[in-house]
Amino acid sequence: MDFTQAYKQSNFLVEFSKGAQWILTAVDDRLIVRRADSFLIERTWLVESAPIAHIGWSWDSEYVFGASSKPGVVNVFKITDETWNARIVAGVEGLARVEWAPDGRSILCFSEWGLRVTIWSLTTGTATYIQFPIHPDKGYCYRSDGRYFILAERHKSKDTIGVYDTADGYRVVKHFPVPTSCLASISLAPTGNYLAVWEGSLEYKLYIYTLAGTLQGSFSPTEDTGFGIRCAAWHPTGAYLAVGGWDEKIYILDNLTWKPVTVFEFQARVPPNVNVWREPVGWLEATHGRGFLSYERPKVTWLPTRKPDLTKPKPKIGTVQLEWNKTGSLLLARYENAPTVVHIYEFPYTLSKEINLNLTDVPRLRSILIQQQPVVQASWNPVRKGVLSLCSGSSSVYTWSDEWVGEDGEEEMAECVGVPASRFESKGIRWSPDGKGMALLDKDTFCCAFEVTESDAPEDQ
Template identity: 30%
Template sequence: MDFSDVFKQSNQLVRISPDGKYMATCVQYRLVVRDLSTLQILQLYTCLDQISYMEWSSDSLFILCAMYKRGLVQVWSLEQPDWHCKIDEGSIGLVSSRWSPDGRHILNTTEFHLRITVWSLCSKAVSYIKYPKACDKGLNFSRDGHYMALAERRECKDYVSIFVCDNWHLLRHFVTETEDLAGLEWSSSGCVLAVWDSCLEVSGLRHREFTLFLDFVETPACVSPQYKLLLYSLDGRLLSTYSAYDWSLGIKSVCWSPSSQFLAVGSYDEKVRVLNHITWKKIVQFEHPATLDDTKATVYKEVERRPARSSEEISLHNITAGSALFSTNSKYEICPPPVQIPAVEPDPDRANPVVGVSALAFSADSRYLATKNDNMANTVWVWDMQKLRLEAVLTQASGVRCFQWNPRCARLALCTGNANLYMWSPGGCVSVQVPSEGQFHVLSLSWHHTGDCLILLGKEQLCLCYLDTNKQHS
């Protein structure tokens, strides 16, 4: 492994261009564009206010910078530094801004989700989409960029509108069988749209009701069930409906596999249910037990250790199933069963108690599924989708903040908010300390699309980690 120097950044606004050649970084109101191979500054832009959001266009020619507090969007050109565009939403405000797949239209969502404004950089035309629903995952583009699905709320009912992104023509508009639509997402193939219902607010349940839910006892009849997952075709036909149980706390996370063969659903009952793409029925259910008695999975536990010799080299290439590779301040140990997984009992007296599967991620080849159960915040679970069983358990010394698969191979990177970078592969685990002069705590991370480089983000800094040690980077 090799690490770059540390650079400044704000609000973790660091993006690699889609072509993989450039890195854009926001530092307060400045936008810095670097050549990723040399890390030299190519362009430096100054915005009108502190940047809230930043995004590359699909062809890597333009960069969008949104300033939500002022209702402004500025667009910069990488090829023509003197050219720029400013969009002012005025008094109607701005809460979200993003590129369309063609990289020539910008979609701005106004305050209170009154409408979505579509701005064209080519023709300067403006069009409006009314009634967007105020939910975090209410807008989603298909992977090929041909279609956009939008959740809408009209006359106290949920609708979905499907648009053709080439000309923003409305292809389909249909009502959904949801009480309160919480999100939607296209399959990787773009042929199926998953729509799921929201669950009741945990804070709205009484102590006894929430306790009964955790103990798998029937909830009072006054609490209506909210667990519902709906699968729609491109023409709006309802393909299937899935509901795991009639509890009032339902779906917490949804994730498609890259092959579109699996749809993983994380729930508040601490279980993951995986549906197949043929019958849309459950093929396996993964649980997160507090005690692993007789398991074939390898359980890795992070332990602290004394500083090692500075000359020690750490490489992913010599990982073996029985090894305990370590950084200068921590290492992994393999624990034989039985193993007790650290867990925190949810407090039903507090609003929104921490419980349920909140994070799901498939490996690039759809072979493995990584999950995180919130009341086991220090643990990442890795499941084998071919054998349909638990493959590995990673128990960290502190809470897992982020994990992400390498886009080219089965290698999982994760961070816990300290100075270490952790990785798992079918061969084993490794813990590496990020070298820096000051305190650099890894709060988030993301892979380069080649899988050869990782971007590590701290509170106000960033660092690049190169896995190819044959290349020298400044």
């Protein structure tokens, strides 16, 4: 794996353009665009209202924005015209979140205190206002084609879902109430036909609706867990929904009955026939942070865990991350009471296998990665089906892949890779959209890492 030198950034604001040609960063009061092949600076703009809290690319990589939360100002710039700019002033209502709409010519601005979300159009110069959004980060979504905008709202102390037509100036096409008392989040299936809505931390209840507002099903465990849902993730096909809460269980629901087809449960004792990979102790000091080293393959019986304090609200236990790989054959899971452990579940169910499954084709825990420090972030490659990267705040990055076949026929490999930069601590990962590289983020700097393939290696003379 090759690494670039370290470059400055602020507030972990580093973002690849949609075509992976450019990298946008914020450094104090400046927006900087670098080429992704040479890392030379292509554009730079001074933003008057510092510090910059949000950045973003339009889908066609024509425009970028830099937003400052406290003064409530969004500055928009055009890559192909250095003199063009636009300015959005939210004023005293502030900015809790700023994001591009899928059309690439509208910007969503969520105000503080849940007052409203404003859609500003760069094409017409007009604004559309929608009142009382519940959450600026996890209470809205778009259908995959960008046609409909779905927003969780609260009107007269009741939770409501609003569906808006983006092709008609965000005209409301449907408003329907949901039975939640404190809506936690919503998620739309990749196919766009089912919307998952779930309760807050006090009740384990999930509801499935169509965009027309028809209730399709609901799910709640048979036993009272005492706490609610922490996260949910749709299978790439939309045929399944993974749900995890504070009860250390992951329920895989199908889209026919909305009941569990399988349940994964956290166990401190390692089950048999599971691949266990452990980060070697002291490998960074031994290698001086250079090169890479394979994980150890110990015979581990018990996982390192932390005992949570169940007397406190929202105890540190249960599922904190669920993420499917590109094909839906693997599910990444992290549990808060085992912060140094990453679980990888194998999920062989496909639409063609649902009726006649072989006895060996059942979901199971495939691999476990054990780190020396708590995992900060783990993320699948967006293009390759079985490549995972993670970081844990050390001067290294860790990879797991099922694309490698060893001499014994084993089809996976886990490696520790040192970052050749002085005093660099990897605290975030940003994959490039083409899956060929990633940006590793420290507190004030970032560098990029690219896998070296055989075609990249120099030929023997």
